[in-house]
Amino acid sequence: MPARRGPPARRPRRGSSRGGRVEAAWKEFVASFARASMVPPADGGLAAVEAAEGAAVLLLAPQQTLTFTGKCRLRCLYGAVRLLGFAVASHQPALPVFSPATHCALTLETLPPARPPGADLRQLRAAARAAMRAHGVRRHARVKAMARFAPDCALVLLEHLDTPVTRYLLSHPPLSRLFEPPVSPAPGPVPALPFSQQRKEESNFTPEDAVLASVGIVKCSAEHGLLVSESMVLALEELIQACCAEDEGVPLILVCGPKNTGKSTFNRYLINLLLNRLPSVEYLECDIGQTEFTPPGCVSLSHVTEPLLGPPFTHQQAPRRMVYYGLTSCEQDTERYLDVVKSVFNSYKKEVPLVVNTMGWVKGEGLLLLIDLIRLLCPSHIVQMDVYDWKAMVPLSPDYVHLTAGLYTKGKQQAKCRQMRASGAEPWSPSEGAGDAPEYKLLYIHPEFPRAGAAGEARVHSSILRDAAILGYLGQLQCPDVGALLPLHSLLPYQVPFRAVALRVIHTDVAPNNTLYALNASWVGLCHMPDEVQGQGEAPVLLTQTPVCDCLGFGIVRGVDMEKKLYHVLTPVPVEKLRLVNCLLLGSVAIPNCVLVGQQGVQGEIPYVTSDYNYSIMGSGKLRKKHFKRREFDCDYT
Template sequence: MADVTGYGKDSPGRLGWTRLRRARSPLGVGRRTRRRARSLAVGSQRRLRLRLQQAEAAGVAWLDEGDAAGALVVGADWGSREKKARKKKARRRERAERERERREREEQRLEREREEREWRRLRELPARRHEDADGDERAAPAPSAPAPRRQAEGPEQPPRAPGPAQPVLVRAKAGLLLLLNHAQTFTFTGKCRMTCLYGRVQVFGFIVSQAQPAYDLYSPHTNCALTIEAISYMMPEKSLKDMKLEIRSLIKDHLSSANVFHVIKQFSPMGSIILLESLETPATGFILSYSAFSHLFSGKKQEMSSSFNLEQLTMSSIGIKKCEEERGFHLSESSSSAIEELITACCEEIDGCPIIMACGPKCIGKSTFNRYLINQLLNSVPCVDFLDCDLGQTEFTPPGCVSLSNVTEPIFGPPFTHQRKTRKMVFYGDSSCEDDCKKYTEIVKYVFSAYQREAPLIINTMGWVKGDGLLLLIDLIRMLGPTHIVQFSSEQCHDMPLLTAEYTAGMAGLQTKGKTKTKNRHLDSTESGDPDEGSQPHSAGHKLLLVQSEFPGAGVAQLTQWHSPVLRDMALLGYLALLQPPEAKPFFPLHHLVPFQIPFSSVALRVIHTDVAPTHTMYTVNASWIGLCRILDDVKQKTDGPVFLTDNPVCDCVGFGIIRGISMVKKVYYVLTPLSHEKLRHVNCLMIGNITIPHCIFKSQPKIEGEIPYVTSEYNFTIWGSGKLRVRKLLQRREYL
């Protein structure tokens, strides 16, 4: 072969050529073969050497005898060299893997040390603040008001610990696990059941800590969205490792092992872990069974048909939807300062339990402010009394009532979600008191007499503050004697004068007179008050707190999406949901429920909102909303017919119901009510007012063939006492869902 070159160690080459060079092969190859050997793999090079050796065995004498003997030895030793090379590569990979693991362990150690330093610094922060406070007191001693208990439980503004910028959502076995760092928020719409597994959060003013029971959260589109905010808490006397072991034991029953590791890795100091579960209650289920309110929590139909990402699908599985933080509840600066002052006054109780009255025009935010204030007070006091004087937008009862309630649980929803038993309640029978203000003041005075002054009292008033409404409000201020008045206003609404103590004392009310002369403030020398109760002295005055409502449309009822009649219908449906049997799915329509039979001789009837002839009273009573009341006088029956009252008594209302039918043969009323047999025995009066049953109950009666009962278009409206049901065209004019 021409141009043959020795295959020696001085020739350059790649990895394959290097192996051949180390073998010190005496074989001779041509230039083309040498170039090809450089790009061959180990197996190809072995086959090339085998072919060359076979060629020599065939008689091709390229080498002398000494070099040929060396070549045979190299060929025999080729396999052992290849094994050594593979072992060397494996050892290099193992060293690289061990080095990578060492670096990871070092990074984890540094991270733990950093978290431990942060943990110790946060834990020492309260002690430093107490030392600074003691030093300030020694330098300049001055009396200070005691702070509420919730502000003394931990640092107010600790430094934010490092962690994810957004709340962490993890799919749990029976819900959703929410991981919040300090000061992080989660705003949502829908309904769910919340349990605080670790840490401390605040929801609509109420603080929920670890080991507290689960709370039901309702965030419909009729109100501002609820926000869960992680707040500071006392740092435990444990190391970070011990705390993570505790967290692992708390969440391991709710998550898989992989998700547990993910949550532990994302946890940081001052963080909170929340469990959100699906919530189904009879009240919401009964309301959602009607098509008009079926999207009360889920939103509009067009929003439901849009594409969802994985996070939205995870949240929708438990019935919630994340929304912008701007849709949540936000306190204005004036509201925040007023609440702080009211909480301080309730915690001190220097002059007894404070009486707080909220007043202002319609749609100004009084009800929302009252709920938030109740939740804030429950962080410091065991209970709060609530006097509801607003007939149209009641809080704990169906509309048309004046009631006194003792609140011991936080409020996390609109009125239709927390219809509850009251301490004292009177059925006025209308959503407005313009027709009979004297009776209204008598009812308020009667209900207020049940207040025992053992807890702070919050008074909710009507939005009627023009003309006679303002004069009536001044009468209520004189009669109830509040210690604090919270007056609401907005940029679009400036109808009310400032209700200062001097103004209310000198201004004449609708039924009371103003102050005419004052000789000595320490002597009772004023001529004012109710003519029937002239001996009742004036209160010592009140403190006025001004609140500026800053949300869009504040004080303008025409800009609200959900009008007052719709909210009243939902409150009525929330009360009627108590008729449903436990675990009833699907929900029974009202005409499928078994009513009570009340004899004519055991109860008296009274239509309180208008005058009706006795011969037509039974037509008015049938298919009407009634108040089940208790009067002091015994029902006297002279005949076997119904008993009618001649006046409107001020008496206790036990509950409510619907007269489903009347049997003139059996002399009984068929009444649907959630009251028990024991409470129904105390009822001896049925009062019919101007509160109408929601139209959806009449129109949505399944399994009815032909004409729907109690729904007709042909009726003689000239009969005395009859009248059409008011058609609410505003639902057709405005966006309803």
């Protein structure tokens, strides 16, 4: 697709956290506004009314939008709305919605309603009123909402949302303001002001804002939402048409591009659009650094049936197939990375469209590896994302991929000389790099959000998102009922005999007598090997090579009992799957610092953490950069 120049660059997005705490008097002021009746905005804008405690009814006029941060449960009572590409109608159940400050804000927009044939205004009003009554909307709220009702409007019920996962995430200080709106342009924290001064400073805070705040969301400027460029619209239209056409086969869509160009957001938007028309979509995760449905370090194949209305840490789920690579970058072992991708990809049945996410490493060997990946997967469409005036990669046209050698595969030009070799091992080559040029459609997208392509900022951001994904996974350990949070050290771990599982450290060489030291207090993949584990006596079973095997989930080895020959493993994986686990893989993915440093109820010295560490020891540099020091292993394994 020829390059299309979009509109001028927009202003940079503001910060992602809000400084200062709100005083109790200000909270009372917000609550008093939330109890107010219908807000009749003079400019014909949003209309909101408190429907019940922790709930609000939002009336959206035709073509009206609401961009917001926060979290809530959303249900469409009348008409239809769209959120990140997914259309929500009145017959659908309530959906959890997450719009944190770490990502672009979500935007709710009104869609033209599908009216019943022959329905008049009285019938439409009756249907809207009945829907509000059925979902517990108070009478005065129904009256106020119907005063502004129009046949083409949308009525949305927003409810306060509190889940074990979000409560666990917010309990850690680094993420405690995850769902708060961006700060003002002025640097530094917002000072706490007396009540009278706050009313003056917050003169822009309307009663409508208070109604939304009582639910848990905050309206923000449209510039904080997803900026859909013209090239993105054209690409989405073509992909939707290809996926819904019944006579062209099942599309395989590979999305690639540099870091921080919006690949993950595009994938969610595309999947949501497809779910409007198809019952399910498959998703192949090849970006081991920024995974969508699993903790980092995995290649996985997921079956998606529900819309993605939040970032990865809000929808962690067990994929159809998963292999734990053990690192967040594949530069150390690219050959094993391709073997892992090939193993997971073989589980794809080609019954529904497949969306493939790739890494942002597109320079040097990263580009060559991407060419190998294209030859392995044979996509029908490639979506290449790049930014204006910052060409990080060449256009991956079929001719270019056909002629260019990859990291392990040969291009057409080099394949001619293959028979001239008298000896030497042949490289790994799924398509041998010869034959006809690959047949796929290249769709070129220019993202237009602020700071697109700023890879340096993306690297800092990535570590935060990886920690959030792990915390989102660990949040599944919390009780599903709303109640007090349980610290991890208070939960009962599983006891695993030494002889029942084999061990392997993936990312580095560890002496056998030090393996248990490395394993203790570590994040591990719980895997299943087809071969039986065979050990000698009660000693730990150590593998000499990293197997490419199914990963069933993850856990924390919170202790090693040397007397009873047991590992103590904390994991949310159900028992029926744990019976299949016979291998523990330890990679470079670490437990987030806040889990160990911020343990509730621990007095005195924190286990596994020390402030006295010799940084001259080889291998300590990365831990020092993260301001985290692992404790010397001179403690009990209990």
